[in-house]
Amino acid sequence: MALRIDKDQLARLHAHAEEGYPHEVCGILAGSRASWEVTEVVALVNERADSAHNRYKVSGLTLMRAEQALEARGLEVVGYYHSHPDHPSQYSEFDRDHALPNMSYPIVSVQEGSVATTQSWRLRDDRSAMDEEALELI
Numbered sequence: 045m046a047l048r049i050d051k052d053q054l055a056r057l058h059a060h061a062e063e064g065y066p067h068e069v070c071g072i073l074a075g076s077r078a079s080w081e082v083t084e085v086v087a088l089v090n091e092r093a094d095s096a097h098n099r100y101k102v103s104g105l106t107l108m109r110a111e112q113a114l115e116a117r118g119l120e121v122v123g124y125y126h127s128h129p130d131h132p133s134q135y136s137e138f139d140r141d142h143a144l145p146n147m148s149y150p151i152v153s154v155q156e157g158s159v160a161t162t163q164s165w166r167l168r169d170d171r172s173a174m175d176e177e178a179l180e181l182i
Contacts, residue, residue, distance in 0.1 A: 123148030
């Protein structure tokens with residue numbers, strides 16, 4: 045299954061990743077789970093005070109409020125994204141350990157302030173690994 049994403053929303057995601065450099069950024073992908081289509085990217089603030097260059101943190105309350113606001117507008121959470129400053133867009137074991145099933149996880153590699161690559165990942169049912177999924181622009 046491919047993650048379908050509006051091209052303008054992918055550009056917004058990439059802009060967020062570059063603006064946050066050299067720190068990790070994160071956010072929510074919203075749209076339709078039936079078509080696995082992202083129509084809105086919601087940028088969140090990385091609340092991590094230490095290690096913001098290689099980790100992100102969002103409080104549960106902030107995340108819940110953002111998700112509730114999307115749901116109130118009829119949108120569903122399709123996944124979550126984050127960036128890897130000066131690191132490949134490959135998922136880490138930390139990423140795998142914190143992933144949820146049936147969600148997409150795009151990771152944006154930002155090299156020296158510019159987006160280099162974007163790969164999206166899905167957790168296997170047995171949680172042993174994440175498999176890359178295609179990104180389809182709409």
